[in-house]
Amino acid sequence: MSKSGRTPPLPSILSQAADMQMQMTLRQVGFGAPSANAMPHVPPKPAPAPRDDSALALKRRDWLLNVMEQQRALSPYASGLLTADALSGEDFLHNFYAPGRPVLIKRAMEGWPARAKWTPDYLADAVGAAEIEYQGGRAQAADYELAKDRHKRRAPFRQFIDLVRDGGNDAYLTAYNSAANGPALAPLQADLGHPDTYLAPTPGMLWIGGAGAFTPLHFDLTNNLLAQVTGTKHVILVPPSQTHRLAHNRHVFSDVGDLTDPARLDQYPRARDVLRYEVRLTPGDLLFIPIGWWHQVRSESFSTMLTYTHFHWPNAGHENYPAG
Template sequence: MQVAERQRLLSPAEAVPRIWRPSANEFLENFYAPSRPVVIEGAMEGWPALARWTPDYLARTVGAAPVTFQGDRDGDGDFELYKDNHARTLPFDQFIARIAGHRGNDAYLTAYNSAANREALRPLENDLGYLDDFLTRQHGMIWIGPAGTFTPLHFDLTNNLLAQVVGRKVITLLPPSETPRLANTRHVFSDVHDVGDVERLKLYPDARFAARVEVTLSPGELLYIPVGWWHQVRSLDFSVMLTYTNFHWANDAYVDFPAA
């Protein structure tokens, strides 16, 4: 198959459709069960966070409670693989002051830090709604960072539902069938890191031919990423996002996946 033909197979409208508030059965039958990505619009309507969560509001609401984040990432090409080496702590209001109005990838509060930050960030839960058609009543794992944060190419061992609250993110998706092209030598990570990096692709030429699609996720939109789908994520703005894995249906591919 020619490269152009492969790319057309993942045109945005076909590969990642946008739909308005599907029912639980529609989502299960058309997307969850067949492992098909989808952007869901309208399901977050009425969430106070969509209007309230400016950097100033976040800093006032959480205050000086200490939080753990991923810091000093710029000097490590494998910062995602070695996340424990990048754990840093600051009062939350100081963390917001550090990232608001700035751009870069050096400081990012991520889902990996969720357990450590649960109590500190609990005051923000009052501004969130629930997605009862798809999920149990458990709030998601939060990501807070400046424009320019980047999560390298990887896949997850759960089905994920991303809920964009503040700012925009660009998510590049590649189906599991592209794994042989993506230098998957270490657990769920790709040595390619970034399929948009021309210089990096010179080291991994097979990745140039991998079919992919980009989705821009805006506030109030959800993106369903099925288990095993490769993705990388870049923030266009100061961004707050939640990742949910607590679906009503089985979501435990990690149980029998080989250890890292």
């Protein structure tokens, strides 16, 4: 009751109750007004240094990630890899981008001339002898992704196409080369559309390789959208909750490298029953790979693809990754 004897309006009661609660909470943590017989302030003893129990801390973190994954598995909507048809920007944001869930999006690249045109011969004629940078000498090196800079090569584009048209993993034009290739590959831009439902108008980064081109298991420090133009790719996606099974010792790479290689699985048995989703990327498919999701990609045929990172929403995870 108020002094006037009338019941104060409800919001006032609520705010008094909230004040009271806040004061009690503050008292509990030692912020109460000093009482008349308060003791002189004695600085608290410093807390004992924590034991070095990093192994236990890691076990607890992995327990938490497992429990959360088990809970997601209750719903195929929450845990499966969904395929969407002509997904709106709003639906993409709320159901996939913000929650960090992958999605395969169909029918978002209708009318791109590149889908019909980009054969090896057409590409060779369109770009001609302009020199480009690509990744080369990969067949004999196990660490060709980790040691990317050592594998940069240059060649006239037509010669590069001859290196990849019959397949193999030795040469691959990747997103890592795109900063060097803008002017040389400019004639191809007119053949491309742009998935502007999800992306700002920044050009994508081109990948061109033959059947067998392989990108080992890693995660990216940004959210990525893959746009498959021609050819097909086999992608394995693994949620971040499985990191403890993947021997994550070097930068963003897994020492396992290839989840389809029995010899690697013999060496890293914890990776055997890792939770995974497999996707076959076909021409006209967009695949959203959220930041932190492990993936490995193998081209099944001559293949052209773009990757984009300039979404309409923040995508700056790479700025503070503890790279070590």
